[in-house]
Amino acid sequence: MNDLRRKTVRYMRCTLMALLPMYAGISITAQEDVLQYVRPMMGTSLDGRIIPLAVAPFGMVQLGPDTNYGGSGYHYTDNKVYSFSHTHANGNGGGDLQDICMMPVTGSEWDSRAEFPGDIHSSYSHDEEQAMPGYYSLVLPDEKVRVELTATERCGLHRYTFPQGTEPRLTIDMKRGNASRATTLPERFCDTVLVSRIEIVDKQTIRGYRITDGWAPREHCYFYARFNKPFTLATLYDNRRRTESWDVLSRDVRAMLRFPASGGPLEVQVGISGVSLEGAQRNWQAEAEGHTFDQIRKATQEKWQKQLETFQIADEDSPQKQMFYTCLYFAMLYPQLYSDVDGRYRSSDAQVYRTTTRYFAGVLGLWDIYRNHAPLIALLRPDVMSDLMLTFLQHYRHSGILPMWTIAGQENNCMTGYHAMPIIADAMAKGLVADSIAEPLFQAMVESANKDCFGYFDHDFRGARYYRKYHYVPFNHEAHSASKTMEYSYDDWCVAQAARMLGHETEYREFLDRGGWWKNLFDPETGFVNARDTLGQFRKPFNPFSPAPAYFASDFCEGNSWQYSFFVPQDPEGLIRQMGGRRAFTERLDSLFTATAPGAQQRSFGHIGQYAHENEPVHHILYLYNYAGEPWKTQQRVSQVLYEDYRPTPDGLCGNDDTGQMSAWFIQSAMGFFTLQHGNDQYAIGTPLFRHLELRHAHGTLRILAPAASRECCYVKSLRVNGRKWKGWTISGKDLFDGDVTVEFEMSSRP
Numbered sequence: 001m002n003d004l005r006r007k008t009v010r011y012m013r014c015t016l017m018a019l020l021p022m023y024a025g026i027s028i029t030a031q032e033d034v035l036q037y038v039r040p041m042m043g044t045s046l047d048g049r050i051i052p053l054a055v056a057p058f059g060m061v062q063l064g065p066d067t068n069y070g071g072s073g074y075h076y077t078d079n080k081v082y083s084f085s086h087t088h089a090n091g092n093g094g095g096d097l098q099d100i101c102m103m104p105v106t107g108s109e110w111d112s113r114a115e116f117p118g119d120i121h122s123s124y125s126h127d128e129e130q131a132m133p134g135y136y137s138l139v140l141p142d143e144k145v146r147v148e149l150t151a152t153e154r155c156g157l158h159r160y161t162f163p164q165g166t167e168p169r170l171t172i173d174m175k176r177g178n179a180s181r182a183t184t185l186p187e188r189f190c191d192t193v194l195v196s197r198i199e200i201v202d203k204q205t206i207r208g209y210r211i212t213d214g215w216a217p218r219e220h221c222y223f224y225a226r227f228n229k230p231f232t233l234a235t236l237y238d239n240r241r242r243t244e245s246w247d248v249l250s251r252d253v254r255a256m257l258r259f260p261a262s263g264g265p266l267e268v269q270v271g272i273s274g275v276s277l278e279g280a281q282r283n284w285q286a287e288a289e290g291h292t293f294d295q296i297r298k299a300t301q302e303k304w305q306k307q308l309e310t311f312q313i314a315d316e317d318s319p320q321k322q323m324f325y326t327c328l329y330f331a332m333l334y335p336q337l338y339s340d341v342d343g344r345y346r347s348s349d350a351q352v353y354r355t356t357t358r359y360f361a362g363v364l365g366l367w368d369i370y371r372n373h374a375p376l377i378a379l380l381r382p383d384v385m386s387d388l389m390l391t392f393l394q395h396y397r398h399s400g401i402l403p404m405w406t407i408a409g410q411e412n413n414c415m416t417g418y419h420a421m422p423i424i425a426d427a428m429a430k431g432l433v434a435d436s437i438a439e440p441l442f443q444a445m446v447e448s449a450n451k452d453c454f455g456y457f458d459h460d461f462r463g464a465r466y467y468r469k470y471h472y473v474p475f476n477h478e479a480h481s482a483s484k485t486m487e488y489s490y491d492d493w494c495v496a497q498a499a500r501m502l503g504h505e506t507e508y509r510e511f512l513d514r515g516g517w518w519k520n521l522f523d524p525e526t527g528f529v530n531a532r533d534t535l536g537q538f539r540k541p542f543n544p545f546s547p548a549p550a551y552f553a554s555d556f557c558e559g560n561s562w563q564y565s566f567f568v569p570q571d572p573e574g575l576i577r578q579m580g581g582r583r584a585f586t587e588r589l590d591s592l593f594t595a596t597a598p599g600a601q602q603r604s605f606g607h608i609g610q611y612a613h614e615n616e617p618v619h620h621i622l623y624l625y626n627y628a629g630e631p632w633k634t635q636q637r638v639s640q641v642l643y644e645d646y647r648p649t650p651d652g653l654c655g656n657d658d659t660g661q662m663s664a665w666f667i668q669s670a671m672g673f674f675t676l677q678h679g680n681d682q683y684a685i686g687t688p689l690f691r692h693l694e695l696r697h698a699h700g701t702l703r704i705l706a707p708a709a710s711r712e713c714c715y716v717k718s719l720r721v722n723g724r725k726w727k728g729w730t731i732s733g734k735d736l737f738d739g740d741v742t743v744e745f746e747m748s749s750r751p
Contacts, residue, residue, distance in 0.1 A: 027703065028312040028694050035305055037317065037325040039648040040131040045076035046605075047614075048653035049091050050330070052131035054149035054156065056300050057307045058384060060337040060362055061272050062088040063149050063156035064136060066098055069191075070180035073098045076650040080121040081138065083173060084149060086156045086272055087221060089363045089407065090333055091657025094414065095180020096190050096214045096407055099221040100270065101173040104145045104160045105256075110169050116237040116254045120171060133308075133329055134300035150297040153337055154272055154283035159293045161265040167232075168266040172225075172255040174198060174210050190214040196253045200246035203230035207277050208253070216410035218350045221272065224280035226289070228267040233258035267293055274362075274409055275352050279340040286341040307332050310380060314692035321690070322648040324670055327663035331373060332380075334659045335388055336362030338409050346409045348399035357387045361395060364406040366423065367415035368658035371619050374423040375675040376664045378430050379737070382698055385432045392420055393437055396444040401451055404462075413455040413462050416480050416557045417487030421445055421494040425679030428501050430733065442502055445495050449488075449511070464488070466534075472520040475531035475539060475555050482521055482531040483557040483617075486567045489518040493570035497679025515570050522565075522578055527588070529565040531555035545597040545610070559617040562592060562610035569620050569676050572627035582628045589624060593637070606645050606654025608637075613645050614655025619665050620676050623684040626729035632715050632751035634729075635687040638669050639714035642689055671695070671704060672745065673736060681733040687714050688745050699737055706745035713747040720744040 043050035049072040053064040063086050067078035072095070073088055083101035103120050128139035136149040144166075148159040162168045174196035191214050198208040209222040236243050237254040259266050271284030288296060308328055313321055339345035339359035347353050348361070378385040395403045395411075402420035405412050424441060427433050433441060448454075453463035460479050467473045467488050473481040493515030499508035523530035523538045530538045544561035556564055566589070568575040576585040593609040596602045606614040611621065622641065625633040645654050646666055657663055668674045672688035688706040695702045719726040721735055721743050735741070 027701075028314055028692070031309050032312060033305070034308045034311075034325050035133050035301060037322045038133050038304075038308070038329045039322050039326045039652075040133070040136075040329070041076070041126075041650050042323075042326050042648050043091070043330075043650070043653035043657055044074060045650035046653065047655055048651075049093065049656045050074075050653065051088050051090050052129070052136050053088065053090060054134060054136045054151040054300075055090075055333060056134065056151055056153045057303055057332045058335065058337050058360070059151060059153045059333070060274075061086050061151045061154060061156045062090055062333070062336075063151050063158075064088055065138060065147075066101065066176075069098060069176060069178055071095050073178055076126070079123060081124050081140065082119075082121045083171075083176065084147060084158065085177075086223070086270060089659065091330060091659055091662070092363065092365065093368075093656040093658055094215050094407075095178045096216070096219070098176070098178040098191075099210050099212075100208075100223050100272070101176045102158060102268070103171045103173070104140065104143060104147065104162070104266075105169045105171055106143050106145070106162065106166055107169070108167075110256050111233060111235075111258065113235070113256070114242050116171075116240040116242075116256075118240075120173075132301075133304035135297050148293070150293060150300060152287040152296060152300060154286075154341065155288040155296075156270045156272065157288065157293050157296050158268045158270070159265050160267075162261075165261050167261045168259040170257050170259070170266065170268070172198060172206070172208075172257070174208060174253045175251075177210070177212060178214070193251045194218075195249065195251060197247070197249045198236055198253045198255050199248075200234050200236070203234075204228075206234075206255070206257075207280065209277060214407070215414070216407045216412040218410060219408035220274050220346055220350075221408070222275065222277050222280040223273075224271040224277065224284050226269050226284060227257075227259070229259055229263045231257040231259050273340050274338055274346045275340050275344045279342070279344055283341050304329070304332075310696050312694045312696075313690050314694075315690045319648050320642070320670070323646050323652075323666060324689070326648055327646075327666040330657055330663040331376060331660040331667060334369065334373065335360035335364050335377070335384065335391075338362035348395045348403070348406070348409065348411050350410065351398065353394065353398070355390065355394065357390050358384075359394065359409075360384065360388045360391045361403065361406045361409045363659055364391075364403055365415075365659045365661075366404055366419040367417060368616050368661040369664070370419040370422045370678070371616055371661055371665070372668050372675050373660040373664035375426050375678065376667055378427055378432055379697060382430070382432050385427050385430075386434065389424065389427055389433050389437065389441060392424065393441050393444060396448065400447075401454055402444050402448040404454065411455065413457040415457075416462075416484045418448055418454070418491050419487070421449065421491040421498075422678035425494040425497045425501075426675070426681075428498055429679050429681040438502060442498050442504070445498060446507060449492060449495055467517075470520075470532075470534065471514075471517045472532055474534040476533045480554060480557040482529055482555040482561070483559065483564060485521050486518050486529065486564050489515055490567070490570050492517070494679050501679075516574070518568055518571075519574075519578065527565075527579065528561045529567075530561060545595075557617075558615045559612070560610070562595060563612065563615075563617050563621075566592070566621045566624060567617055572624055572676075575624075576628055586625065586628045586630055586633070589621075589628070590633075592621070608640070611637075613641055616658065616661055619661070620674075623674050623676050623686065626684055631685070631729045634684075635715050636751070638686045639689075639711065642666065642669055643711050672706075672743075673731065682730050683733065683736065685716070685719065685729045685731055687716055687747075697737055700740040702736055703740075703742040704745070705742065706747050708747040709745065710747075712749045715748045715751050717746040717748040719746070
């Protein structure tokens with residue numbers, strides 16, 4: 001078939017599909033079981049950092065298997081499982097947590113062991129592994145034990161089925177945890193146990209805690225565990241040596257419990273808290289006591305169904321439909337809850353406070369999630385976003401600065417920028433910041449953006465001291481200086497949007513000006529963003545592909561000049577002018593997808609030239625063509641990434657899911673509406689993935705109809721909103737989400 005005939009066939013197919021009446025004018029009435037489309041194993045291989053978990057939406061407990069104690073704690077290619085722990089950071093790029101490790105074992109030799117073994121593990125096969133929202137199971141062939149896990153928001157539940165006539169035994173390990181080197185300096189490793197404890201309360205109850213220095217300092221994890229039958233033998237180990245005590249406090253505490261063979265499977269319900277032993281018990285009493293494993297599993301899966309069914313897709317099953325619901329599932333894990341049922345939480349100063357709302361600082365990676373994940377949560381769960389705004393304010397009041405990257409409620413100062421600003425500005429624009437905290441939160445924004453020193457990530461300085469002095473960050477004072485300048489400038493623009501909404505004219509003008517400081521790094525000689533020193537000299541020699549050989553010697557954070565030269569979401573028009581106008585800009589943007597460093601491939605999974613979808617700094621770039629008058633290029637590239645760089649398989653993510661951001665990009669892009677800027681409630685228009693998608697949100701139903709949409713028919717010929725022809729390539733949240741709205745895309749195979 002020649003090219004002309006092939007193009008004609010594609011065009012006719014799109015035209016015929018557009019004439020089909022099956023989607024137009026029809027609402028989706030039946031609520032489908034959407035959990036069937038979720039693939040929790042997606043991204044468990046390569047570097048997706050996904051773990052198959054038993055977890056509730058936004059749950060504090062992420063209970064799952066540990067096939068290693070680095071990265072996320074699980075990798076699809078591993079062939080051994082070491083334990084089942086209660087805390088993880090699913091999809092996170094750094095390593096931490098994996099607290100309270102439990103592992104079923106068999107064999108009477110355990111009854112007389114004088115020393116706890118250095119290594120406990122079992123082989124396993126993916127053929128005997130099952131994962132779905134709210135439930136995980138695995139058969140351990142070495143022990144012939146079936147493991148089943150489920151969870152509430154603050155409790156993990158285990159069910160172990162041992163061979164008939166076998167006395168169940170369970171080990172509890174307070175020493176093991178994620179030992180990944182999450183920092184970049186060799187002397188700093190995660191998971192240094194400061195103190196841990198196991199106390200046998202009675203013959204069906206144990207409790208304890210684990211306080212560690214990890215990716216963040218002083219991480220607290222308390223537990224209260226209740227068994228369904230009394231144990232017949234309990235042995236505690238101190239520094240791996242057997243003791244006769246039933247209460248051991250040490251930096252290395254472990255236990256082995258033996259149970260009677262009768263009475264069916266061994267079950268344990270574990271309450272978790274970041275506050276206290278009593279908090280862990282209260283969480284158990286409120287969420288698990290008196291409920292069976294199957295009741296909890298059913299209730300948690302109903303929560304997931306309710307959360308995910310807000311989207312209904314009329315299209316037939318496809319890898320893309322599976323991708324959509326899987327990405328939605330991953331996105332709804334964060335922000336992670338970190339407060340007890342009574343409102344107590346451990347804040348950024350490591351002290352305990354009480355709130356009347358929920359505290360969401362268990363895992364909070366703002367460098368990643370501010371882009372698309374936070375706006376998605378604001379749309380789908382405005383109650384969560386409102387509570388997150390209070391979390392931000394409480395974090396600020398207890399530490400003097402808004403959060404940057406928290407884990408177990410503690411700040412670790414990881415990454416660059418002060419990205420609470422775009423999240424707050426977006427929430428303000430959506431009306432999700434209560435009047436009572438709007439002014440205090442704005443003052444927190446201003447003070448945080450002006451703070452000389454934010455803190456240190458390893459030994460690397462974080463702060464606005466030099467940025468405010470030079471109007472850029474000099475490379476001879478700080479690492480990642482170019483990335484910091486570009487990101488600070490965007491964050492400042494977002495502060496200006498908050499000032500505008502609140503009527504603060506002075507701050508609006510000040511931060512709007514700072515929002516333009518990105519221009520100070522635009523090197524007219526090279527046409528790229530380049531780092532400068534305190535004398536104003538650009539770095540030479542300059543290499544836009546790879547500016548430095550070592551992480552902290554680099555001017556760019558998880559990117560290069562090719563990518564960061566387009567990081568001006570606040571002012572695409574200004575960037576176009578800076579690069580010489582629309583024609584020169586589009587030529588440069590086109591070349592981003594063809595430029596290759598020596599020895600590199602032009603196209604690989606997650607990479608198109610210098611467009612590296614695996615990392616967040618490029619996530620907005622595809623939508624910049626809209627502002628240069630060539631929206632069809634946005635549509636073509638977005639469709640390419642949606643179809644080619646995501647797949648519902650273990651190797652289906654080209655990079656870390658980064659606590660939901662990679663997934664949120666897919667969700668927004670598949671809808672056809674993308675958050676490029678924060679604080680003005682505007683969406684960039686892309687290309688819809690499905691022919692009929694409906695979103696039921698707090699203010700009505702958004703129906704997105706594109707009867708001809710397909711991989712070939714990815715170009716938008718026209719757009720109507722409630723029957724009105726739409727002009728331009730941006731649209732406001734009010735136009736999309738104020739009541740019932742129908743958006744109709746006319747699609748074509750031709751630009």
